Amino acid sequence: MKVPLLDLKVQFKEIRTEVLSAIEGVCDDQSFILGQRVADFEEDIARYLGCRYAVGVASGSDALLLSLMALDVKPGDEVITVPFTFFSTASVVSRLHATPVFVDIQADTFNIDPEQIEKKITPRTKAIIPVHLFGQCADMEKILDVANQHGVRVIEDACQAIGAAQNGHKAGTLGYSGCFSFFPSKNLGGVGDGGLIATNDEALRELLLALRVHGSRSDYHHDHIGLNSRLDAMEAAVLRVKLQHLNTWNEKRAKNAADYERLFAEAGLLNRVTLPRTVPGNVHVFNQYTIRAKKRDQLMGYLKEQGIGHKMYYPVPLHLQECFQPLGYQKGDLPVSERMATEVLSLPIYPELSEAQMGLVVETIKDFYINH
Numbered sequence: 084m085k086v087p088l089l090d091l092k093v094q095f096k097e098i099r100t101e102v103l104s105a106i107e108g109v110c111d112d113q114s115f116i117l118g119q120r121v122a123d124f125e126e127d128i129a130r131y132l133g134c135r136y137a138v139g140v141a142s143g144s145d146a147l148l149l150s151l152m153a154l155d156v157k158p159g160d161e162v163i164t165v166p167f168t169f170f171s172t173a174s175v176v177s178r179l180h181a182t183p184v185f186v187d188i189q190a191d192t193f194n195i196d197p198e199q200i201e202k203k204i205t206p207r208t209k210a211i212i213p214v215h216l217f218g219q220c221a222d223m224e225k226i227l228d229v230a231n232q233h234g235v236r237v238i239e240d241a242c243q244a245i246g247a248a249q250n251g252h253k254a255g256t257l258g259y260s261g262c263f264s265f266f267p268s269k270n271l272g273g274v275g276d277g278g279l280i281a282t283n284d285e286a287l288r289e290l291l292l293a294l295r296v297h298g299s300r301s302d303y304h305h306d307h308i309g310l311n312s313r314l315d316a317m318e319a320a321v322l323r324v325k326l327q328h329l330n331t332w333n334e335k336r337a338k339n340a341a342d343y344e345r346l347f348a349e350a351g352l353l354n355r356v357t358l359p360r361t362v363p364g365n366v367h368v369f370n371q372y373t374i375r376a377k378k379r380d381q382l383m384g385y386l387k388e389q390g391i392g393h394k395m396y397y398p399v400p401l402h403l404q405e406c407f408q409p410l411g412y413q414k415g416d417l418p419v420s421e422r423m424a425t426e427v428l429s430l431p432i433y434p435e436l437s438e439a440q441m442g443l444v445v446e447t448i449k450d451f452y453i454n455h
């Protein structure tokens with residue numbers, strides 16, 4: 084592979100000593116579940132995000148699931164979200180035997196179209212889950228407006244958007260709760276699975292602290308039926324180290340995006356590819372650099388041959404997934420999501436990417452279009 088989609092090894096080389104010493108500390112303590120290290124990380128990240136509370140959990144998917152459990156989402160309830168996202172945004176709704184209701188996205192941001200939410204709200208709607216896809220916030224002002232008018236909670240899926248912001252507020256701090264993932268490929272990645280819920284609501288925080296440990300507030304006394312979904316001390320210790328680098332890494336991703344913009348323009352490719360658009364007021368953290376490309380499938384074949392890392396996020400919109408067929412959606416129901424699935428292509432954008440590597444990515448794409 085000449086240019087990988089993501090190279091975590093180069094990042095690790097730069098922070099090896101700090102990370103290994105954090106891991107060593109946890110091993111020396113032999114205290115692996117919750118404890119001071121998790122509390123310290125929760126405090127640091129709440130400060131980073133500018134919210135009152137942060138609750139560490141086992142994954143981003145569990146952050147979403149626990150947020151819905153805290154709202155007592157149950158069979159018959161509906162939760163509005165998008166079909167153009169990672170699977171778990173909607174599967175957590177079905178896990179609780181509630182119904183995901185899909186709203187289409189905007190082609191220029193890949194995020195929920197706020198104008199289409201209201202017509203999907205019913206008396207059974209419990210929550211809206213906007214996804215801040217690829218690292219850019221959905222239009223939270225409009226989403227919160229419609230949610231507040233109808234007394235519906237907003238749970239932000241900020242799994243790809245840690246550090247992103249809208250009008251000065253960080254992603255994940257504007258809704259009732261904000262869900263984050265520390266899956267290794269996210270902008271803040273752990274040494275395994277991990278997740279977090281941000282909130283400004285004290286009652287929600289208390290409930291989440293119980294729900295992540297089997298619904299218990301004191302040992303062996305259970306007020307709720309919860310999960311075993313804790314952030315490990317090992318993850319917390321490593322993430323606390325990596326959090327100190329997050330701004331630098333996010334800034335480097337944004338710089339890479341700006342460089343791509345220049346390189347694609349210089350290569351005369353702007354009639355072949357549509358580059359990601361950052362909406363004014365948004366800080367985009369580019370978990371993915373996702374373009375829309377003419378002859379996308381052929382281009383992917385060429386990039387593969389030439390050793391240029393790339394991936395399709397996401398090839399099948401959720402309303403057309405086999406497991407969601409009982410929901411009754413058909414091809415054509417959510418046309419923008421369906422079209423995006425045929426056009427999108429994510430290119431390498433990780434912070435340590437060199438200028439030469441980015442040049443090669445664009446050069447290779449240019450070579451393809453010269454012959455097609």
Ligand SMILES: *Cc1c(COP(=O)(O)O)cnc(C)c1O
Nearest residue numbers: 142143144169171242243264266
């Ligand atoms: C990664 C991701 C999740 C799930 O996070 P996990 O930690 O892998 O469970 C949910 N939603 C989106 C948009 C994601 O990118």
